[in-house]
Amino acid sequence: MIYKIAAASSDGKVINQHFGRTEEFHIIKADSSDRTYWYQETRKTAPACKQQEHDDRELRTVADLLGDCDYVLVSRIGEGARSALAENGTWAFELPGLIEDSVQRLLSYIEVQNLFKKEERDERA
Template sequence: MAVASSDGKYVNQHFGHAGQFLIFDVDRSGNYEFLELRENVPSCKGGEANESSRMGTLQLIKDCDAVIVSRIGEGAVNFLVSNGIKPFMMTDFIDNALRDLAVLMGQKDKKGYIHLYKILSDFSGLNF
């Protein structure tokens, strides 16, 4: 799991403005382990997304199932989802965010589907 954080303690970076991602291994019980910090070239400057930089960010976190950010635009959400990465938007301490997300990922409905997109419910018109 990738986390956008400037200080390593708090989820505090917009996906397109993230200068780094902290990478964690997270299990569904809420246990997690920090693996590494990956430097990133932000893909959004002045409100405009740079597709080349966005592809660079994708390559940087492509081995992650999910990314936690403080904010993310609709275009970036659709881009990540279409590339198999689940985006989550929350502003919290990283410890809390990882534990909460692990619990959320462990919740399944009667058909066995994991409800992963509850946090992004503010977005309308997204095609998940």
């Protein structure tokens, strides 16, 4: 299955940005069947957090910008931003590090989750 992932990165190599302070998200598509991924585009945004405060409208704007993504990978994220993303069906994970490594860790997580779902379906059958 192919997933769309937004990575909060200042350089396109490392997930190193707090969700609310990110100025651009690197959009990646990843195929869980062969564990490959590729860069699709970069989306620029105005940071929703300034100093220690955030603007709920700005959080919603960023969440909507990423609404077509299945996952968002960040170094940090607050509950308000996590909730705004979840309302769009986008799941956020704190997975700082090289984008390549973080994407592989996410794909491993998805694989395990799918195994649990399969076991649950088998038990009900």
